[in-house]
Amino acid sequence: MKSLKIKQLIEKIEGEAELDFTFHEGKIEDVKINFGFYRGIEEILQGKDARDALVITPRVCGICNHAHLLSAVRAIENGYENAGHKIELTSKAKDIREFTLACELIQNHIKWLYMTILPQLESYLDSKSEENYAIKATYLSSTITKALAIFAGQWPHSSYAVPGGVTCDPTHLDVMQAQSLVDESIKFFEQVVTELPLDEYLNIEFCADLHHVGGDFGKLLHLIGSSGMSEIGRSHDRFIVFGDCMLSPSGKSIVTKIANVDSKYVKESAQKGTVAKAVMYKERLYEVGPLARGMVGKRTIVKNLHKRYKDSLLTRVFARVHEVATLLDHAKTLLKNLNLEESSCTLDPHMLLQDFEGTGIVEAARGSLIHKTTVKDGLIVNYEIITPTQWNLSHGNDDEQGIAVEAMKGSKNIEEATFIFRTFDVCSVCTTQ
Amino acid sequence: MEKPHLLWLQSITCNGNTHSFLNHPDLFSILSHYNIVHHPALDGSHSFDDVLKDDVPCDVLILEGSFIEKGFLKGGVEVSFILEKYAKKAKYIITAGTCATFGGVFKQKDPSNISGFCFDLEEKSIRYDAYASKLISLPGCPVHPKWLSYVLLMLANGKQIPIDNLHRPTELFGYTVHNGCTRNEYFEWKIDADNYGLKEGCLFYAQGCQGPYTRGSCNKILWNDISSKTRAGTPCFGCTEASFPQTSLFQTKTNMGIPAKMPLGIPKRAYLSLTGVTKSFKIKRFSTRLLEYDK
Amino acid sequence: MKIAEKKALKRESIIQAALQLFATNGFHRTTIPDIAIKLQMSVGNLYNYFSSKDILAQEIIRYTSEVLGEKIREVNDTDASAQEKIKQIVTVYFTMAKEKPEMIEYFLRVYLSNREVFSDGCEGMVCVSGFITEIMVFFDENVSSGELRNQDFFSAFGLFMGYLGGMVFLKGEEVLPKEIEYYIEDISRNIYNALKA
Numbered sequence: 026m027k028s029l030k031i032k033q034l035i036e037k038i039e040g041e042a043e044l045d046f047t048f049h050e051g052k053i054e055d056v057k058i059n060f061g062f063y064r065g066i067e068e069i070l071q072g073k074d075a076r077d078a079l080v081i082t083p084r085v086c087g088i089c090n091h092a093h094l095l096s097a098v099r100a101i102e103n104g105y106e107n108a109g110h111k112i113e114l115t116s117k118a119k120d121i122r123e124f125t126l127a128c129e130l131i132q133n134h135i136k137w138l139y140m141t142i143l144p145q146l147e148s149y150l151d152s153k154s155e156e157n158y159a160i161k162a163t164y165l166s167s168t169i170t171k172a173l174a175i176f177a178g179q180w181p182h183s184s185y186a187v188p189g190g191v192t193c194d195p196t197h198l199d200v201m202q203a204q205s206l207v208d209e210s211i212k213f214f215e216q217v218v219t220e221l222p223l224d225e226y227l228n229i230e231f232c233a234d235l236h237h238v239g240g241d242f243g244k245l246l247h248l249i250g251s252s253g254m255s256e257i258g259r260s261h262d263r264f265i266v267f268g269d270c271m272l273s274p275s276g277k278s279i280v281t282k283i284a285n286v287d288s289k290y291v292k293e294s295a296q297k298g299t300v301a302k303a304v305m306y307k308e309r310l311y312e313v314g315p316l317a318r319g320m321v322g323k324r325t326i327v328k329n330l331h332k333r334y335k336d337s338l339l340t341r342v343f344a345r346v347h348e349v350a351t352l353l354d355h356a357k358t359l360l361k362n363l364n365l366e367e368s369s370c371t372l373d374p375h376m377l378l379q380d381f382e383g384t385g386i387v388e389a390a391r392g393s394l395i396h397k398t399t400v401k402d403g404l405i406v407n408y409e410i411i412t413p414t415q416w417n418l419s420h421g422n423d424d425e426q427g428i429a430v431e432a433m434k435g436s437k438n439i440e441e442a443t444f445i446f447r448t449f450d451v452c453s454v455c456t457t458q
Numbered sequence: 459m460e461k462p463h464l465l466w467l468q469s470i471t472c473n474g475n476t477h478s479f480l481n482h483p484d485l486f487s488i489l490s491h492y493n494i495v496h497h498p499a500l501d502g503s504h505s506f507d508d509v510l511k512d513d514v515p516c517d518v519l520i521l522e523g524s525f526i527e528k529g530f531l532k533g534g535v536e537v538s539f540i541l542e543k544y545a546k547k548a549k550y551i552i553t554a555g556t557c558a559t560f561g562g563v564f565k566q567k568d569p570s571n572i573s574g575f576c577f578d579l580e581e582k583s584i585r586y587d588a589y590a591s592k593l594i595s596l597p598g599c600p601v602h603p604k605w606l607s608y609v610l611l612m613l614a615n616g617k618q619i620p621i622d623n624l625h626r627p628t629e630l631f632g633y634t635v636h637n638g639c640t641r642n643e644y645f646e647w648k649i650d651a652d653n654y655g656l657k658e659g660c661l662f663y664a665q666g667c668q669g670p671y672t673r674g675s676c677n678k679i680l681w682n683d684i685s686s687k688t689r690a691g692t693p694c695f696g697c698t699e700a701s702f703p704q705t706s707l708f709q710t711k712t713n714m715g716i717p718a719k720m721p722l723g724i725p726k727r728a729y730l731s732l733t734g735v736t737k738s739f740k741i742k743r744f745s746t747r748l749l750e751y752d753k
Numbered sequence: 754m755k756i757a758e759k760k761a762l763k764r765e766s767i768i769q770a771a772l773q774l775f776a777t778n779g780f781h782r783t784t785i786p787d788i789a790i791k792l793q794m795s796v797g798n799l800y801n802y803f804s805s806k807d808i809l810a811q812e813i814i815r816y817t818s819e820v821l822g823e824k825i826r827e828v829n830d831t832d833a834s835a836q837e838k839i840k841q842i843v844t845v846y847f848t849m850a851k852e853k854p855e856m857i858e859y860f861l862r863v864y865l866s867n868r869e870v871f872s873d874g875c876e877g878m879v880c881v882s883g884f885i886t887e888i889m890v891f892f893d894e895n896v897s898s899g900e901l902r903n904q905d906f907f908s909a910f911g912l913f914m915g916y917l918g919g920m921v922f923l924k925g926e927e928v929l930p931k932e933i934e935y936y937i938e939d940i941s942r943n944i945y946n947a948l949k950a
Contacts, residue, residue: 374665714906
């Protein structure tokens with residue numbers, strides 16, 4: 026039987042992508058993922074002042090801009106340290122940065138749940154509800170980004186993290202406002218997303234107890250289960266996390282075996298037919314993102330789901346929504362313990378190193394985000410950005426197919442395959458920086 | 459009367475304007491005045507494929523992203539072709555964000571080919587004459603959600619929007635970012651901030667703040683309804699201006715300590731006369747931490 | 754002549770007379786009656802113009818600073834190079850020291866030596882802003898044009914004005930072997946070499 030090629034334009038991801046499916050004997054054999062326009066942020070940064078990256082790199086992505094800011098500032102701070110100038114952040118600055126990043130992740134996951142996964146699944150299963158999911162998405166995302174903006178001034182596109190700390194100097198009143206907004210978000214999560222008190226939800230350890238989850242998340246899990254989709258969308262079952270963070274330490278997980286990682290073994294390479302670069306760790310492909318963090322971070326319920334369903338669509342979808350609960354809980358704790366007496370920024374503003382090389386890693390919504398900066402005479406001579414979507418969507422090599430391609434392989438129809446594709450929370454703008 | 463048809467199209471972008479607008483607290487009440495034909499994230503009556511292949515309705519066109527004539531294809535069609543097709547059809551065109559308005563950050567990749575839709579920086583592009591009569595510019599990186607809602611509601615209510623020479627609504631861009639900045643007192647007395655991360659001090663003298671000469675109402679109509687860059691201690695980077703982004707954004711360019719760029723419309727002599735006077739006084743309140751002064 | 758104009762002229766003549774007396778006899782040894790006598794006006798009338806000797810002293814420094822500032826502004830408004838402008842400013846300063854020595858003398862011997870008189874109302878640069886503003890404009894424009902090196906304002910200002918003040922002081926002490934114009938060329942070159950980009 027001859028192979029059949031079909032081109033499909035995918036919209037309502039972050040930007041658009043074109044998928045070229047190759048069918049063989051009625052099943053998908055290969056998928057070429059093409060993204061639009063290469064925007065050249067790395068080139069734009071060359072010749073600019075080292076700190077300009079804090080303003081330019083958030084503009085890589087409208088939805089994970091804050092993660093770019095934090096990677097950029099860590100790259101500079103790491104560069105200072107490599108050049109022998111130790112930077113000691115106060116716990117206040119660290120906690121505020123962690124809080125604002127948590128807010129961005131929550132915003133992202135909630136938009137993905139309500140504006141991508143639920144409506145797309147319903148339309149794929151032909152069970153479209155009359156619900157305005159977008160209003161739920163924007164309600165929670167605007168509430169939590171408002172909490173973010175109390176510290177960062179605005180979202181999207183804040184540049185409030187600077188080498189040595191943060192620019193804000195919050196009062197207790199600010200913190201209280203942020204607390205109210207987090208409480209409001211938790212209430213929404215409890216009443217609308219899971220119909221369970223947050224602590225009860227977080228105590229769920231076993232798959233058998235997941236039927237307690239109600240709300241829209243319960244509905245989503247039920248839809249996936251009842252349509253026989255729990256087992257599909259499996260990939261290489263290899264995960265990697267580079268950014269030590271609230272959700273997970275860094276490490277890699279291969280069939281539940283956890284090992285340390287070092288970002289120096291990360292290699293980018295050009296791919297034919299797309300402006301997106303592929304990325305590998307020691308010549309192997311890894312999945313990044315919430316599922317990876319759940320596995321490397323040994324989150325009980327994620328591990329138990331994985332035991333039963335492996336790295337299937339269900340486990341992947343679950344891990345992402347589950348992070349919202351973990352993050353909300355963590356955000357609340359961060360605010361409660363915030364010590365306003367400490368300095369916001371500890372680096373002397375006149376302390377400007379002229380020559381350094383640094384790497385900044387952050388766990389963004391979609392996984393590990395890496396920035397590398399090389400600075401000479403105060404100016405950027407080279408800047409590299411490796412985004413999470415590059416890990417998940419690279420086409421693969423001669424030995425094996427890419428993470429998302431592998432997950433779509435074997436599917437019998439395009440609708441199912443594109444739904445699997447969306448479970449990776451695809452961001453085309455990040456991939457074509 | 460049928461509601462006007464709203465079409466949101468993207469060119470070279472980061473989606474930041476899309477996400478900024480989704481933060482609007484009254485998003486759905488604003489959109490209820492329109493039939494949404496297509497939007498990058500929200501449901502619309504037509505798919506993107508329809509937009510590409512058919513001729514979908516379009517009364518108000520929102521453009522996001524920098525413009526390039528050739529070399530950016532979606533679904534095999536030049537994006538410039540799609541934009542122009544609907545720009546011709548639209549009764550109003552809103553360029554949302556600095557990219558669509560002036561070229562923005564992405565222009566710097568290929569300055570001779572990438573621009574805004576009707577302006578290339580502040581110069582009129584070859585498309586200007588064709589669309590000038592229906593053009594509204596909303597620069598900002600990203601566009602402020604309330605600025606966009608102002609325009610959408612004014613249009614929905616059939617009101618004339620007063621605009622300036624670059625087609626920016628004067629009610630939004632007649633202000634500078636400095637206007638309403640909570641650090642104004644420190645600006646008046648020329649007290650600079652000793653470091654980042656302090657409530658006290660003005661960021662115009664050393665930290666690179668462009669607020670006094672950047673048009674935009676960021677400190678009047680707050681971001682996320684709660685704050686702004688300068689309120690969070692971050693300098694304004696002039697993101698609403700055609701020149702955005704300039705270089706050395708965290709450092710004020712000075713000539714022998716004198717800021718090289720003056721607050722909007724202020725003659726240098728006038729500014730310097732005031733500086734000499736204010737700098738002559740050592741005012742205790744301004745050298746004391748705000749929360750310590752009356753203790 | 755209108756009354757207001759007449760008053761303005763009278764006011765200026767008081768300033769001129771006081772300036773001379775303060776500069777030659779010293780601030781403390783000069784009294785308001787001395788000034789009135791020199792102008793052939795009554796003490797009471799003089800007080801109508803200036804309510805105290807301290808206020809008169811402050812007005813004088815403001816006046817001289819504006820006269821000097823006005824002359825430097827003329828230099829700033831030309832298209833000359835930074836090097837040429839430095840020479841013109843030096844010339845303006847030395848010419849004034851020669852033709853109206855009382856002005857510079859006043860600045861050096863009264864204003865700088867009797868700070869208590871000026872502490873309330875003439876803090877810092879308040880009363881000399883007419884002059885300081887023009888020096889700022891000069892620095893700003895010529896750094897901006899790339900002719901002068903960008904540096905801290907006071908390190909440049911001190912070099913320029915300290916130098917000129919020092920020369921005028923030496924002239925006043927009559928230790929300069931030559932007329933002050935003789936030094937314009939060299940001093941201008943020295944200042945330019947020190948400040949150029």
